[in-house]
Amino acid sequence: MAELHQADAVFQGGGVKGIALVGALLGFAEKGWTDWISVAGTSAGSIIAAYLACGHGPDDLEELLRKTPYEKFQDWGAGGKFIGGGLNLVRHHGLAHGEYFHKWFLEQTEEKTFGDVKKTGRTLKLIASDVANKNLLVLPDDLVNYRQPGGTDPIDPDSYRIADAARMSMSIPYFFQPVELVNIESKLPGTIVDGGMLSNFPVWLFDVSDRDATRPTFGFRLTGGKGVGGGIQNIVNGLGWPVQLGSEMFHTAMEAWDKRFMSHSTAVRTCPVDAGTIGSTDFALTKDQQDWLINSGKTAAAAFLADFKLENYFNTYGKKLTPSAVHV
Numbered sequence: 645m646a647e648l649h650q651a652d653a654v655f656q657g658g659g660v661k662g663i664a665l666v667g668a669l670l671g672f673a674e675k676g677w678t679d680w681i682s683v684a685g686t687s688a689g690s691i692i693a694a695y696l697a698c699g700h701g702p703d704d705l706e707e708l709l710r711k712t713p714y715e716k717f718q719d720w721g722a723g724g725k726f727i728g729g730g731l732n733l734v735r736h737h738g739l740a741h742g743e744y745f746h747k748w749f750l751e752q753t754e755e756k757t758f759g760d761v762k763k764t765g766r767t768l769k770l771i772a773s774d775v776a777n778k779n780l781l782v783l784p785d786d787l788v789n790y791r792q793p794g795g796t797d798p799i800d801p802d803s804y805r806i807a808d809a810a811r812m813s814m815s816i817p818y819f820f821q822p823v824e825l826v827n828i829e830s831k832l833p834g835t836i837v838d839g840g841m842l843s844n845f846p847v848w849l850f851d852v853s854d855r856d857a858t859r860p861t862f863g864f865r866l867t868g869g870k871g872v873g874g875g876i877q878n879i880v881n882g883l884g885w886p887v888q889l890g891s892e893m894f895h896t897a898m899e900a901w902d903k904r905f906m907s908h909s910t911a912v913r914t915c916p917v918d919a920g921t922i923g924s925t926d927f928a929l930t931k932d933q934q935d936w937l938i939n940s941g942k943t944a945a946a947a948f949l950a951d952f953k954l955e956n957y958f959n960t961y962g963k964k965l966t967p968s969a970v971h972v
Contacts, residue, residue, distance in 0.1 A: 650679045652861040653696070656845040657687025657814070657838065658869065659924025663709045663934055664917045665692055665864045667941020669702035672862070672915075674942075675949050681859065682767035684849045686839035688924075689864075690770040690813035691749065694806045697761045697768035698753050708752065710934055714927035719744045737835070738821030742811060745820075749807040758784040758809070759802030771839030771846055772812040777827045781836065782849070783809040790825040790834060798828060812836045819925065847910050853961040858969050860957050862913055869919030913957060915948040917941050 655665055669692075672678075678701070685693035695705055719741045720728035729739035761768045772781040779786070784801035787809075791798055812823045815837040823836040839846075847863035918940050922933060929937075954970045 649676045650681055650859045651677055652682040652850045652859060653680050653684075653693070654845070654847045654849055654861060654863045655683070655685035655689030655692045656863070656865045657685070657689050657840045657924075658866040658919065659688050659816070660714055660926055660929055661866050661869045661919040661922050661924060661937065662688035662692060663706075663929075664866060664919050664937040664941040664944075665689065666702060666705045666709055667938035668864050668915050668917050668945040669941070670706065670938070671942040671945025672949065673702050675945075677862075677949075681765075682769075682850050682861075684769035684771070684846060685813070686771040686844050686846065687814045687816070690810045690839070693768060693770065694749075694753060694810050697766055698756050698806065699764070706938065713744075713748065714929065716748075717742075717745045718927065732821065733818065736821040738815070738817075738819060740820050742815065742820040745814070746807060746811045749810055750805065753806050753810075755805055755807070757803050757805050761806070762802065767850075768806065769846075769849055770806075770809045770813045771844075772809070772815075772823075772836050773839055774825075774827070774834040774836050775817075775822075776833060776835040777830055779827075779834075781812075781839070782846075783812065789828055791828055793824055793826055793833070795826075799825075813839045816924070845910075847914060848960045851959040851961055852963065856963050856966045856969075857957075857959060858966050860913060860954065860965060860969070861959070862915060863910065865914050865916050866919045867916045869922050869924070910960075913952075913959075915944055917944040 653669075655662070658665075680696050683693040683696050685691070692705060695708060700708075717740065718725075720739060721732060721741060722728050723731065725739075732741060733739050758768060769785070770783045772783055773779070774781055784804050787799040787801045787804055789798070814820065815822050817837050820837075825834040825836060826832070827834045845863060845865055847861065850861050851857075920936065920940065922929070922937065926933075954965055958964045
């Protein structure tokens with residue numbers, strides 16, 4: 645029998661704006677929604693989902709994201725933004741190497757694997773995009789279709805480290821260097837980038853078509869805000885129109901998909917959170933900006949839950965909640 649406090653959650657990407665989603669989680673916790681069984685996310689949402697799956701709560705997430713060294717994620721290398729970043733873009737197809745984030749998140753997740761999460765009875769799914777092979781990747785499931793460069797065996801999903809998958813999911817095109825794997829079927833190198841390229845808000849991920857759900861899936865989605873922040877956008881613009889156009893295409897594709905996919909089954913279980921005017925890569929957030937985002941999330945959660953009724957819930961397939969889940 646499902647408990648009222650049990651639910652699944654899917655978190656949209658949005659860079660540093662993701663702090664607002666943590667505010668929403670704090671608001672949900674105040675109303676008794678504290679036990680997240682299956683969680684998924686894209687880009688920044690993958691960080692939130694992964695940290696929850698590793699046994700942490702919303703309070704831990706708030707502390708983590710407030711202390712996160714965002715500016716150090718801009719690891720351009722020697723020469724700074726324009727020289728180092730420009731060389732990285734030409735050589736490695738991303739302004740920043742992404743190594744600082746990777747090492748940092750390995751530490752935060754204690755190098756846990758997807759198998760470690762599975763042993764706790766929970767489920768974690770992260771979204772990435774293989775733009776070379778034109779595939780939407782649900783990690784860890786789709787890892788069996790890939791091997792490491794220079795390797796011969798398929799990747800074992802259970803032994804794959806969560807931080808490695810998060811590094812793929814948050815690889816904003818042109819900003820972070822893509823992750824390289826090899827597709828076993830096509831034998832072509834896979835260029836793996838931000839999951840938002842194909843599905844920035846996969847609220848459908850845990851839906852089933854053959855039975856009613858035993859617990860709801862809540863989506864946490866950002867509204868407002870900006871894509872690439874001002875400082876980074878200046879770098880992108882300075883590198884010429886091909887890079888600028890590619891960046892604009894990426895953000896247009898993300899936003900257009902989210903708007904078109906907001907069906908009624910998505911809207912009825914999605915908590916929209918206002919991100920104000922903050923950009924995804926505004927890494928120098930002040931404490932006041934962080935406070936504003938957290939409070940925006942709490943306000944959004946309170947407004948959403950005030951109107952939400954379990955009996956009105958249904959998923960993409962039209963399946964509602966079981967009677968035991970509704971009458972707890």
